[in-house]
Amino acid sequence: MKKYIYKIFIILFLIANILINTCYADDIEIEQDETIEINNSINTNSDTTNRLNNINARAYVVIDRNSNNILTGKNETQKKKMASTTKIMTATIILENCNLNETVTISKKAAGTGGSRLGLKTGDKITVIDLLYGLMLCSGNDAAVALAEYAGGNVENFAKMMNDKAKELNLVNTNFETPHGLDSENHYTTAYELAILTNYALNNSTFAKIVGTKYYNITLNGYPKSIHNTNELLGVLNGVYGVKTGFTNGANRCLVTACKRNNLDIICVVLGCDTKNHRTKDSISLIEYTFENYNVLNVEEIINKDFENWKTENLNSFSFQKGIINDIDLNLGTLPYDITAIKKETLNSIYTEINCEKNFEAPISGNSQIGEILLKDDSDTILTIPIYLKNTVERKTLLYYFKDILYNYNAILSNII
Secondary structure, eight states: OHHHHHHHHHHHHHHHHHHHTSOOOSOOSOOTTOOOOTGGGOOTTSOGGGGGTTOOOSEEEEEETTTOOEEEEESTTSOBOOGGGGHHHHHHHHHHHSOTTOEEEOOHHHHTOOSSOOOOOTTOEEEHHHHHHHHHTSOOHHHHHHHHHHHHSSHHHHHHHHHHHHHHTTOTTOBOSOSSOOOOTTOBBOHHHHHHHHHHHHTSHHHHHHHTOSEEEEEETTEEEEEEOOOTTTTTSTTEEEEEEEEETTTEEEEEEEEEETTEEEEEEEEEESSHHHHHHHHHHHHHHHHHHEEEEEHHHHHHHHHHHHHHHHGGGOEEETEEOSOOOEEEOOOSOSEEEEEGGGGGGOEEEEEEOOEEESOBOTTEEEEEEEEEOSSOEEEEEEEEEOSOBEEOOHHHHHHHHHHTHHHHHHHHO
C-alpha cells in the first residue's frame, strides 16, 4: 500500500513541476462562460451605432496612431489598475537601455514571483531578448522581475526608471511600482495614457516584432522551450498585430490591441472587464466600430494645396510700411501628423480657413508668426497650423532715404520740371 501511495505522490509531484514550468497566461482562471467564438462576435450586418451600447469595460479608448487623437472612449482619463499591460513599459525600458544578447542569471526573488510565469528557477540562464519574449508572450512575472533586477539592480530602482520614462512621455496620471503589474495601491494608469505609451513603444521595431509573434522558441539553460502568445486576437482578427493582455483580481481583464487596415492604424484599450469573454467582445466591438465609421484624411495634402492656392491669390496684397523688402517668403509651421482618422460622415464637410495679417510696419524679424491656417469641419477645428514670414523686413533709415534720393535723382528732377 505504501508503495502505491509513494508512486502516486511521485506522479503528482511531476505533474506539479510541469505545471510550474509551463508558460502560464494572465488569464489562467478560465470561467465556464469564457468559450470565445471570435468570428461570431463580428456581426457585419449590425447597426454600427449599437456596437458601443453593451461595452462591459469600466474604461476604454480607441486612438488613431498617426495623430494620437481619441476616436472613441469612456472614462479614458480615469486612473485604473492595468495588470500585466504594465509590461509594455517594462519592455520599453529594457529595449532602450540594455544589451539584448547578454545572459541573465535568475535570482531567487525572480524565480519566486507568483502569478503568470515563464517558469524560471533560481540559477537559470537566459538571454535578455528571450526574457522579453517570455515577458510579452507568456506575460511572465518572473521574467519581469529578472529584467528589472538586470536593468535597475532591483525592482525599486527599475520602477523609478519606469516613472522617469512616464514623465518624459507626459503621462501625468500614470505611476509604476512594479515591472509586472500585480495589484499595488499606487500602481495605475489611464486607458488613454496606456494607449499613448503603447503607440510610443510600437515605434521600436523589436517591440513590434515581439508583440506580433504568436509562437516562439526561447533558449533556457541551453535547451529550447516553446512559448505562445496570450493575446486571443492576434492572428485571428483582421489587422491585429499586438499588443498585450492583463489580469489581476484588482484590475480584472484588460487588453491592449493594435490593429491596422489599409491606412487606418489604431490602438484599442479596454480596462476592467468582468471576464475574458467580455474583454474580447469589447475589443472586437470597438475595433469594428472604428473601421466602420472612420476613414483616413490626408491632412498634409489638403493644407499644402489650399495654402499654395491662397499664396498665389494674396501675396501681392501684403503691405510693409517703412520696410525694405523685395520678396515675401511665407512658410507653414510643422504639421504634427500627415494623416488622421476622421468620421466618414464629416469627410465632405472638411475645409480650410486662413487668417493672416497683411499690413505691417517695419521692422519685422524673420520667422515671425503672422497668421494661421485652420483645418475644420462643420462643427469643430481639427488642426491649427501657424503661418510664418520667413524673411526679415528691415526698417528704412534716413541713410536709406538719402541713397534712394541720390539713386533716383534724375527721375525726381524731371518730375519737378
